[in-house]
Amino acid sequence: MLNYFLLTLTLTGYNLSYYNCYFHYAVAQINLEGVAHMELNTKLAQVIVDRMMKTIPYNINMMNDEGIIIASGDNTRIGKLHTEAIRVLRKNEILKFSHNDLKENVQPGVNIPVNFHDQTIGVIGITGDPQEVTPFALLLKSSTELLLEQQSFQQIEENKQNKLTRFLFRWTQKDIDFDTTKNLEKEALELNIDFYFERTVVIIKCSAKKLLDLRLEQDNFHLNRSVNTQVLICKDLSTVKKCINFAHNHNYRVGVGSTTKNIGKSFYEAQTVIKISTLLDKDYIYYREVKFIQQLLTSDLADKTLVEKFSMLDNTESGTDLLNTLLTYLKNSGNMNKTASDLHIHRNTLLYRLSKIHNLIGLNPHKFTDLFQLFLTLLTYLNHKNPQLKIH
Template sequence: MITHVDKNLAAQIIQTVKQTCNQEIHFIDHDGIIYASSNNAKVGVYQEAALTALKSQAMVEIKEDNHFNNIKKGVNLPVFHNNSIITIIGIAGDPDEVRSYAYLAEQITQLLIRDQELYVSSRTETEMRNYIIQSLIHGRNLNQEHLYTCLAQMELTKTASLRCMVIKLHSRYNLTNIALIEQSIYQLFQSTSITLYTYNYPNEYIALINDTQFEACVPVFQNFAKQYDHIINIAIGGRFEISHMANSYRTALFTLKSLANKHTPFAVFDDLNLEIILTNLDHTTKDNYLLKTVAALSSEEMELLEIYYEEDMSLTKTCERLYLHKNTVQYKLDRIHKLCGYNPRKFRDAVILYIATRIH
């Protein structure tokens, strides 16, 4: 909670009010000392009327100059925030003329103080979210009690089941434009009621999703991934209790890695099967496998195989997707058999070719 107006903020307010008021404007502390002023020579000067305003908790008006006590006419207005006086504003001049300027300065001060508190509150919440997520996904929290207190503030219990979602920007994306996609990502979190998320430098966003809302959110995530295809990939890890979020994060990263072998920007760990094996293959192994099996095939023939297996080896459905006659598709499948030596229609050969399409 903010309990005083600092010098920088006071100077900003003075500069604003000075545009409409030509009188001296002072900000005075609880000891009656001017700490900011439109007249730098007055900084450090004691202002007795300000202490009177502080004690009475009301505006004090000096209607005449008193040269003997070096007191000039003007007003001294205490400024309240959360029922406490945070500063006293003094403006020199005829009270009837400068009173309105004092109230103007008061309103500006209160407005800026509220803005500062909102910023601090927002920043504090952002830091807390980041602390929670980093502690959970890396399993390196040193203060378990503090972590559980933070979880309670986010309305989560230590036995809740969550999933870790990773949204990763493609390396070729220009990070100078990150604000554009970032706004859309935060809107995605808001629309799906996700409150626990953070940015992970340089190109990763991490969110923890309550498993009870997961199924309803999947279509939204899929549509978002399609909308920003070629910019982001979205991977969702397995379901674990909150104390085992490191496992969910690990499976989310694994799922993210599996997308390199798929023609989709979205995947859930639960849906992986063959990918669990294929993702762990190194590039040399993959290249050797492709060289041995489908090196003689063109990209068009590889696409035919992909569609053929996606349609469960149905000639009719394959023809419909490719807008080809059944005889044409059969001819192309026969040609593939001749070129690579594996028959796409034979079960064992089909498995070999299917794996090739998945790592191609």
């Protein structure tokens, strides 16, 4: 659009060859980040003035919708009333004046209205011979209005994203009452989301930035739950597999809940997978793999006396080694060779440690019932030891 205005001005006789590329570059460099309001405010106006005055040899003033100078190449004029700008605002038309028209706080030049959504929200003034500065004022008007449109679009999109984020956060709550459900249903309708479509929650432990490489199709949703917890609400199993493959390829921990209309339930399940995987240092993926472990942890079946013994063991270096040995032994389903290999110890050393556990705890790791009790006790101890991972 800027090129169009440049071409138009050239065809009408204005020689802008020296300024064309510089003006276009200056407009492109204006950064709207941090500008929050849909109006010609001081911050945006001064950014535009500063950029443009590096490009053209004329002073620029910008006035708000009350005719007050809010930005200028001449700082002494900021805050003063520009009487001619009031006329421009009232009539919504270009006003030119020469040396013969000098008035208080007014210099020769041109004043042009700035319009946004059929409203006059400000005035641009450039000081100088009207014949010379008018083409620049037209360009500046065009670029300013384009920037305002861009700003408006950015804020609309930001508001939409914020609304979606708030919705997704509440949607992933485990226990929500009837009224909250109805409110969420209404919000989903406004966001064009099928609230009762069955979906699967996938949690990947990584930063939001790392997730940029994972490109999801429409109707799949991403919630940046925390710095290193990304929640993905997937509409189909192919997307779930895509997320799992992405996590594995980047060595990120991943948890998958069940496919259900209850997104809060699926989120809780995926979160449980992550917690138990971290607790036992084992790469579980699906909730069905850890469901029994979760039930054990929430059943309060462990012998509290044994849990206290584990706690005492963990307070010594040798005891911590024994607990780590037991955990590795359990992870490998009692496979002696695999356990010794994972711990980088000799098989006889492993036998010695298991015997030591038997003597200290009173349960034999080689007996199934005792091993199950050791497993339950270790689970309970680790769950209490790590409050941030605690399974409820």
